[in-house]
Amino acid sequence: MSAVQHESDAANSYDAIPYESNPFPFTTPEYLASIAGLFGLEGVDPARCRVLELGCASGGNLLPLAANFPDSHFVGIDASSAQVADGAAAIAGYGLTNIELVCADILTWRHDGEPFDYIICHGVYSWVPDAVQTRILELCRELTHARSICYVSYNTYPGWHLRGSVREMMHYHARGFTDDRERISQSRALLKFLVEAAPDDGAYGQLLREELSVLKDRDDSYLFHEHLEVNNTPLYFYQFAERMSAARLRYLGEASLNAMLPHGFSPTVRETLARIAPDLIRHEQYLDFLRNRTFRRTLMCHEETPLERDIVAASVADYRVSAILRADPPEEGAEQDGPTFTHASGARITVQEPLERGVLEVLAREMPAAVPVATLVAEAAAAIGLAEDDPFVAHKVGSVVLECAANGIAELYRHPDRFTLEIAARPCVAPFARWQLANRGWATNQRHVRVEPPPLERALALLCDGTRERAELEATLGAKVVSGELLMYLDGERLQDPVKVAELMPRGVERALRSLAAHMLLVA
Numbered sequence: 001m002s003a004v005q006h007e008s009d010a011a012n013s014y015d016a017i018p019y020e021s022n023p024f025p026f027t028t029p030e031y032l033a034s035i036a037g038l039f040g041l042e043g044v045d046p047a048r049c050r051v052l053e054l055g056c057a058s059g060g061n062l063l064p065l066a067a068n069f070p071d072s073h074f075v076g077i078d079a080s081s082a083q084v085a086d087g088a089a090a091i092a093g094y095g096l097t098n099i100e101l102v103c104a105d106i107l108t109w110r111h112d113g114e115p116f117d118y119i120i121c122h123g124v125y126s127w128v129p130d131a132v133q134t135r136i137l138e139l140c141r142e143l144t145h146a147r148s149i150c151y152v153s154y155n156t157y158p159g160w161h162l163r164g165s166v167r168e169m170m171h172y173h174a175r176g177f178t179d180d181r182e183r184i185s186q187s188r189a190l191l192k193f194l195v196e197a198a199p200d201d202g203a204y205g206q207l208l209r210e211e212l213s214v215l216k217d218r219d220d221s222y223l224f225h226e227h228l229e230v231n232n233t234p235l236y237f238y239q240f241a242e243r244m245s246a247a248r249l250r251y252l253g254e255a256s257l258n259a260m261l262p263h264g265f266s267p268t269v270r271e272t273l274a275r276i277a278p279d280l281i282r283h284e285q286y287l288d289f290l291r292n293r294t295f296r297r298t299l300m301c302h303e304e305t306p307l308e309r310d311i312v313a314a315s316v317a318d319y320r321v322s323a324i325l326r327a328d329p330p331e332e333g334a335e336q337d338g339p340t341f342t343h344a345s346g347a348r349i350t351v352q353e354p355l356e357r358g359v360l361e362v363l364a365r366e367m368p369a370a371v372p373v374a375t376l377v378a379e380a381a382a383a384i385g386l387a388e389d390d391p392f393v394a395h396k397v398g399s400v401v402l403e404c405a406a407n408g409i410a411e412l413y414r415h416p417d418r419f420t421l422e423i424a425a426r427p428c429v430a431p432f433a434r435w436q437l438a439n440r441g442w443a444t445n446q447r448h449v450r451v452e453p454p455p456l457e458r459a460l461a462l463l464c465d466g467t468r469e470r471a472e473l474e475a476t477l478g479a480k481v482v483s484g485e486l487l488m489y490l491d492g493e494r495l496q497d498p499v500k501v502a503e504l505m506p507r508g509v510e511r512a513l514r515s516l517a518a519h520m521l522l523v524a
């Protein structure tokens, strides 16, 4: 396919079925600098940096960053004029001045200005022709410097061999239809038909059911661009590594630490892995074989940039840790190996050692806040009666933190949280989140995650601009409930009686404010 053909193809398909443009927490400069820091790469300060996003759609990822980091500069490139126009309208609507979205083809776009400190390319690489793939990695080298961090995500084998078979069947079936919406609904119908007909036991039925469960929660634009686009070319990690080398880039790591570390395997598997895959690239490739991996979020830097590969307990000493955990109440009558915690993913963690327990208890108590490792050390030391500068405690806490990160239970950050869990006398929801709630119905929270508060919380959030006290918030929301603009229920019954509404509003507002805080939308 030629470059010219491609340019119009990319533009047309995303103009016709625009991609839902979302924030991605694992792409933010703060997050990338946190991960790179573990490998000894000191990224440029996210508060004063230059960021480029290739294939930015309508800027769902970049706009909230631009709002939060007014002294940084953001550039987004996308070939779809409809999406770029949508993003430009949002930029003008909110009044951002530190971001530009450019409608251009990655293949032909030229940049003569200053280099970028961060390049993000999420959900693009696998869906573009070879020449564009090559250009993405070239740009990651040409437009950056020795401390820059680049993020590129892509579909991988062996996992995509299985998903690819479903894609091919959908492609075949959708050939019979011309309207894109119909092609999508027909593809969903085909998969449902196949799942219903497949035997309960056996690998084929399982494959189809898994794909159905992936697509069930994804919108039509995802299905269309993942399964019905002309291009979707997954590759093995070792092939991507060869392309990185060709572009004079170095593999830094994966955006999620737990994807890199061989957790959850038996000692025998780990030993075999170490023997057959002694170098990093082979190690990563065999991990993909072991996990049947379908997707990677790879971080890269210049090939000359020195890196520290041994991540040890001391590496996290200056970090902060957040884990969405709750301490389970002891099960009456049941024999337990130790106290248990439940992670947001549903994973149950049993701890036996007092220090481990101390760390998880603090994380559960403070969640979702990111707790400094130094605080974890101090609290854990106090709990077992040791001095907080006892090297054993610092080592043990660092190891527990790393293990939690490796298991995907905890996230590591270098920067302080930009949200508050405290409810101020005049609560304030981050201004860009308020703008999104008013204009999109959802918001990007202060961890750069999309959240969709229910109507009452949304209405409250719009009022929380830091100028209104509790009594005014209650009265204004109450008036909306009484007028019928906002629906409020008690025990399944709709409330509209002014006296009852006034009586219940303080509790409703308190609960809603706590929920906005827990959703990381409140700022100090």
Ligand SMILES: C[S@@+](CC[C@H](N)C(=O)[O-])C[C@H]1O[C@@H](n2cnc3c(N)ncnc32)[C@H](O)[C@@H]1O
Binding pocket: 007, 010, 011, 014, 019, 020, 021, 022, 054, 055, 056, 057, 058, 077, 078, 079, 080, 083, 104, 105, 106, 107, 121, 122, 123, 124, 127, 128, 132, 225
């Ligand atoms: C699957 S979407 C991903 C959008 C966004 N990064 C995300 O993950 O939500 C791919 C985006 O890349 C853009 N794109 C595809 N080929 C392109 C090219 N050659 N030059 C610029 N943009 C391109 C499309 O217009 C589309 O917005």
